[in-house]
Amino acid sequence: MCNRQSSINDRHYAFFSNRDCEYFPCHPGADPDNFNCLFCYCPLYLLGEECGGNFRWLENGVKDCSDCLFPHRRENYDVISARWQEIAAAMPHRR
Numbered sequence: 001m002c003n004r005q006s007s008i009n010d011r012h013y014a015f016f017s018n019r020d021c022e023y024f025p026c027h028p029g030a031d032p033d034n035f036n037c038l039f040c041y042c043p044l045y046l047l048g049e050e051c052g053g054n055f056r057w058l059e060n061g062v063k064d065c066s067d068c069l070f071p072h073r074r075e076n077y078d079v080i081s082a083r084w085q086e087i088a089a090a091m092p093h094r095r
Helices: 045-050 072-082 084-093
Strands: none
Touching: 045 084
């Protein structure tokens, strides 16, 4: 692994934008020039209340993240990556 310090804009592995996707950008109000598709399916979703994003619970108990841009912001790659151990630990407890 490279130990070179660089800005988030220089780390191409931390950002992917799929402008060819028929849903791009999939969240209303998102900035298409800075919309990160890397976490299209948010790895923080299964953390429920502890995900840190802007979500709401629907009456049927489903977590609705349609207003959340947290995983799609370029600058949040490191925040999400830092939580991999927490995500992995939560996985066995999911149905």
